[in-house]
Amino acid sequence: MQMIIVDDEAHWVDNLSMNKPWHTLGIEQVHKAYSATEALQIIDTxxxxxxxxxxxxxxxxxxxxxxxxxxxxxxxxxxxxSGHSDFEFAKKAVQHKAVDYLLKPPTDQELFGAVKTAIDQLNTEWELISSLERTQYTLRENLPLLRGQLLLDALQGQRLSADEWDRKLGNYELPFSYGECSLMLVRLEEEFGQYKNNGQPLIEYAIINMAEEILGEFMEVWGVKEEHGYLVFLLQFKGKGTDIPKETILEKLSSQLQYKVKQFLKGSISIVITEWFRFPEQLQDRFRQASAYFRQIVGDEREFVMRVHDLETPTALGPLDALYSPPSFINLLEAGHWDAAEAKLMTVFTELDDQWPESWEHCMEAGFLISASYTHLAHTNGHTLSKLLGTDMEPLQNGEAFATISKLRKWSIGALGKLKEGTSNEVKDIRSVYVKKIQEFTDRNLHLDVSLRVLADHVNLHPTHLSKIYKIETGEGISEYISRLRMERACHKLKTTAKKVYEIGMEIGYMDPAYFIKVFKRQFGVTPQEYRDGNK
Known part of the structure; x- marks a missing residue:
């Protein structure tokens, strides 16, 4: 800290500045001034x-x-x-917020005590200022996040008192007031799916900025992305007077937003707008209503601007027949009839498109049964569905797969392909295990009975099923493999040992030497002995 001593009596200034241990209080530099004018100049610099x-x-x-x-x-x-105990001087010093009023000559204790008090006040004030500045900086840096969270909490039903709303709207610099508002929900359509894992937040941020720019001329705009993926905008008209109805202005600006998003971001959006309501009391109810209306529009209709009251709920309901007619979808999956399962799905979606294009409940019914069937198949095979589906599990978890018939169709067919691939690989792995067991057993027991029945008993399978599995996996029959293995081993023994021909025949499973010689000659065109002689 730096301090200045001001007095027209030079000896006072010199004595106080040079002969006192100010450094013990943290004073780094003591300036001297012999007049008030000189003091002001030093204070300026x-x-x-x-x-x-x-x-x-x-x-x-x-x-x-x-x-x-x-x-x-x-x-x-x-x-x-002061050299005088003057009440008026002391009173004015207090009015000008002087730390202390000391009589000359002050004792060191009085003077150091007053300076210590001044230092304590400075430290307290600057700590408070520093803290407030940090708080304000943090607030400014996180303002978009705080605004978004406040709106999300309100949409989800968090209740705030009038004082809390006033304080938060003021702190977050939100120019909204109690009164008439509307909600606009924006759904990004499938063109934006390519940004799902890379760049989606930037797209959403761009759309929010575009909405604020387009709508902001006439109304206050407060936007956020909610948990189901919709962009939600709270709208309140400014004080501008106009002869055009508010609904007309809002629909026109919404269409303009659609056009600009398609022009510059190369994707389409669909928009649902609520009727006007009183903010904040009716905010949650209107949000629920708008979300429900969006869910009802589950057909292939897209890139629309719709007011909540424009949508009519279907009056006649009925069952989704294709889903439950035999054979059931889950039975087709269990049997591994993948083509039939896919055909079943297409029949279901054709019925949804033709008979229930605006019924979110029918879409949800189909989605739940399909996803439950997939889960059952995964668990039956000892897996989790998330392991088999990978990234395709996310739309199921967040409900996006059920948002429209088109999205459910795309997800269901894609997931079916992954299940087919995953379970097919598993079947192939199982076949490989059986083949390995058969070959290891045959290799050890070639001199014994290695008939198909014995091998099937060894791996606990029906002989016909085992024969089929082995043929699919290796491309040759089990009997062909055993014959080939016997001849290969016979050739090796004939070339590397001095054992008699009949002994070699018995070691590879031929009890009758004459039959062994006959089989060998049919395979190689020479007898075992001739083969041995030719390879000496």
Whole structure:
């Protein structure tokens, strides 16, 4: 900290500045001024924290000096020294917020005590200022997030008192007031699906900015993305007078937003607008109503602007027949009839398109049964559905797969392909295990009975089923494999051992030497002995 001592008596200034251990209080530099004018010049050029001034000086008194200082800096702490115990001087010093009023000559204890008080006040004030500045900076940096969270909480039903609303709207610089508002829900259509895992937040941010720019001329706009993926905008008309009805203006601007999004972001959006309601009391109810209306529009209709009251609920309902007619979807999956399962799905979606294009409940019914069937198949095969589907699990978890018939169709067919691939790989792995077991057993027991029946018993399968599995996996029959293995081993023994031909025949499973010789000659065109002689 820096301090200045002001007095027209030079010896006072020199003595106080040079002969006192100010550094023990944290004072880094002590300036000297022999008049109030000189003091003001020093204050203008140095970051002075504390002023110790005599009250009576020519040209300008110490009290007048404090008054001049206060014009430019209200934080400098001032201490008055006076040779007279004058009540009026002391009163004015208090009015100018002097830290203390000391009589000359002050004791070191009095003087150091006053300076210590000034330092404590400065530290407290600057800590508070620093904290407030940090808070304000943090608030400014996080303002979009705080605004969004406030609106999300309100949409989800969090109740705030009138005082809390006033305080938060003010703190977050939101120019909304109690009264007539509308909600606009925006759904990004399938063109934006390519940004799902890369760039989606930027697209959403761009659309929010475009909405604020287009709608902002006539109304206050407060936007956020809610948990189901909709962009939600709270709208309140400004005080501008116009002869055009509010509904007309809002629908026109909504169409303009659609056009600009398609023009610059290369994708389409659909919009649902609520009727006017009283903010904040009816905010949650209107949001629920708008969300429900969006869910009812589950057909292939897209890129629309619709007011809530424009949509009519279907009057006649009925069952979704294709879903439950035999064979059931889950039975087709269990049997591995993938083509039939896909055909079943297409029949279901054809019925949805033709008979229930605007019924979200029918779409949801189909989605729940399809996803439950997929889950059952995964668990039956010892897997989790999320493991088999990978990223395709996310639309199921957040409900996006059920949003429209088109989205459910796309998700269901894609998930079916992944299940087919995953379970097919698993079947192939199982076949490989059986083949390995058969070959290991045959290799160890070639001199014994390795008939198809014995091998099937070894792996607990029906002989016909085992034969079919082995053929699919290896491309040759089990009997062909055993014959080939016997001949390969016979050739090896004939070339590398001196064992008799009949001994080799018995070691590879031929109890009759004559039959072994006959089979060998049919395979290689020479007898075992001729083969041995030719390979010496």
């Amino acid at each position: 140095h970051p002075i924290d504390i002023v110790i001034s005599d009250v009576q000086m020519p040209e300008m008194t110490g009290l007048e000096l404090i008054e001049r200082i206060r014009v430019h800096d209200k934080r400098i702490k001032c201490i008055i020294l």
